Amino acid sequence: MSWDLKLHCIACDATLPPTLVYRCPDCGGILEVVRQKPEGRSWHRADFVGDDVTLGEGSTPLRELSPNLLHAGFKGRLLIKDETRNPSGSFKDRLVAAALSRAIALGATGIVSASSGNAGAAAACYAANAGIPAIVVCPDATPRGKLAQILAYGATLEQVPGHYGNAFEHAKRLCVETGYANLTTTYLNPYGVDALRLIGQELYEQMDCVGPDWIAIPTSSGPLVKGVFQGFTDTAGKVPRLIAAQAGGCAPIARAFDDGKIDVYGWENPKTIASGISDPLLGYPEEGSLTLSIIRASKGVAYAVGDTVIREAMIDLAHKAGLFCEPTGAASLAAARDLAMKGTIGSTDTVVCIVTGHGFKDFAAWT
Numbered sequence: 001m002s003w004d005l006k007l008h009c010i011a012c013d014a015t016l017p018p019t020l021v022y023r024c025p026d027c028g029g030i031l032e033v034v035r036q037k038p039e040g041r042s043w044h045r046a047d048f049v050g051d052d053v054t055l056g057e058g059s060t061p062l063r064e065l066s067p068n069l070l071h072a073g074f075k076g077r078l079l080i081k082d083e084t085r086n087p088s089g090s091f092k093d094r095l096v097a098a099a100l101s102r103a104i105a106l107g108a109t110g111i112v113s114a115s116s117g118n119a120g121a122a123a124a125c126y127a128a129n130a131g132i133p134a135i136v137v138c139p140d141a142t143p144r145g146k147l148a149q150i151l152a153y154g155a156t157l158e159q160v161p162g163h164y165g166n167a168f169e170h171a172k173r174l175c176v177e178t179g180y181a182n183l184t185t186t187y188l189n190p191y192g193v194d195a196l197r198l199i200g201q202e203l204y205e206q207m208d209c210v211g212p213d214w215i216a217i218p219t220s221s222g223p224l225v226k227g228v229f230q231g232f233t234d235t236a237g238k239v240p241r242l243i244a245a246q247a248g249g250c251a252p253i254a255r256a257f258d259d260g261k262i263d264v265y266g267w268e269n270p271k272t273i274a275s276g277i278s279d280p281l282l283g284y285p286e287e288g289s290l291t292l293s294i295i296r297a298s299k300g301v302a303y304a305v306g307d308t309v310i311r312e313a314m315i316d317l318a319h320k321a322g323l324f325c326e327p328t329g330a331a332s333l334a335a336a337r338d339l340a341m342k343g344t345i346g347s348t349d350t351v352v353c354i355v356t357g358h359g360f361k362d363f364a365a366w367t
């Protein structure tokens with residue numbers, strides 16, 4: 001794990017030393033990690049995650065699927081990046097492994113995570129292995145498979161009524177009370193977001209250093225979007241067009257994109273089967289604005305898909321590709337299908353869909 005890094009405020013440009021701080025003390029802006037790329041080599045997991053913390057997250061398969069799975073007339077290439085293969089079944093492991101490594105190195109004695117389920121499962125999993133306590137805060141409506149994971153790994157589970165934003169606020173209070181590190185996986189913990197650049201680099205290298213035309217990404221607040229962007233910027237110097245796939249019942253970023261706005265506003269009454277992307281961004285819409293700016297910088301699109309289309313994509317991935325994912329994981333394929341049908345994605349383009357979470361996590365979605 002390298003210490004050669006700084007925190008940078010994206011709002012006021014302030015630079016800070018790397019401590020356990022989650023927003024800019026001067027202006028409240030989102031913090032990001034700035035670090036020097038290693039000389040003459042790619043990033044390694046060990047640049048972000050301690051040897052005692054890693055459980056082998058990342059290095060997930062990239063699989064080529066039949067182009068028919070995108071769309072009948074599609075003649076390009078369709079690939080999926082299978083993030084269900086991570087230790088706790090979602091890409092959140094990449095983030096949590098790095099955030100926890102940093103928290104332990106900075107002296108944290110426990111961790112707190114606000115989660116729609118997967119981040120909490122990852123936090124519980126990695127805390128168990130590291131031998132430190134974890135408190136996970138989830139909305140009442142969290143899928144039972146995710147709650148079962150959190151409890152199985154031995155974390156303390158607290159559930160709060162209503163949407164994800166309530167869990168976010170409650171976790172912040174718990175951190176103040178306990179002195180534990182906040183591993184909430186919005187943009188709140190800069191060290192977790194920082195490690196997601198590995199997924200971009202990994203994807204690029206798996207494609208023999210020829211990036212795809214499009215990468216579709218199930219998107220909540222957007223750290224995964226930022227990670228992919230950053231990974232390509234670091235290694236390829238050029239970023240594919242990114243698709244932020246949101247659920248029609250909770251689409252603050254896609255709405256702002258459609259309206260041509262720069263600022264994202266919170267979404268009242270989120271409702272979708274895609275629990276992993278059900279964050280309405282109420283209370284911290286600036287996170288959505290950051291993600292939207294990254295989508296635009298890539299010349300990409302933010303796009304909302306309804307639950308029916310998400311479910312069809314999820315079923316097709318299982319039936320036709322042997323990939324068992326949760327609804328959220330299939331939102332990327334669902335969005336890419338719509339965009340191919342509309343002609344936004346060209347008929348000979350190369351499309352990568354990131355499938356973010358495992359089917360074991362949400363059996364109810366299958367019944």
Ligand SMILES: *Cc1c(COP(=O)(O)O)cnc(C)c1O
Nearest residue numbers: 118220221222223224276356357
């Ligand atoms: C958290 C999550 C997302 C959204 O990731 P963000 O980086 O918060 O936008 C997508 N898919 C799954 C399965 C998740 O758990």
Ligand SMILES: [Zn+2]
Nearest residue numbers: 009012024027
């Ligand atoms: Zn600032």
